[in-house]
Amino acid sequence: MIAANSEALTISGLDCFYGEVQVLYGLDLVLNKGEVLCLFGRNGAGKTTTL
Ligand SMILES: Nc1ncnc2c1ncn2[C@@H]1O[C@H](COP(=O)(O)OP(=O)(O)OP(=O)(O)O)[C@@H](O)[C@H]1O
Numbered sequence: 001m002i003a004a005n006s007e008a009l010t011i012s013g014l015d016c017f018y019g020e021v022q023v024l025y026g027l028d029l030v031l032n033k034g035e036v037l038c039l040f041g042r043n044g045a046g047k048t049t050t051l
């Protein structure tokens, strides 16, 4: 059994730029142990950049 609120990964307020172009704006993400997290979004939304 996996304990609740058992965080494996926490990202808070992540900004990302390619040169001067910002592509991630304050991304927050929490992944708990035992969870599978899926990222959905249109083409170019920033899924690969996030990973
Ligand atoms: N190496 C790079 N240099 C400059 N801009 C980039 C680079 N890689 C991605 N981008 C830009 O950053 C933004 C996010 O791209 P990203 O590839 O993370 O999106 P994505 O959600 O994975 O897209 P897709 O659904 O097409 O895989 C897009 O505007 C893209 O054009």
Ligand SMILES: [Mg+2]
Binding pocket: 047, 048, 049
């Ligand atoms: Mg991608």
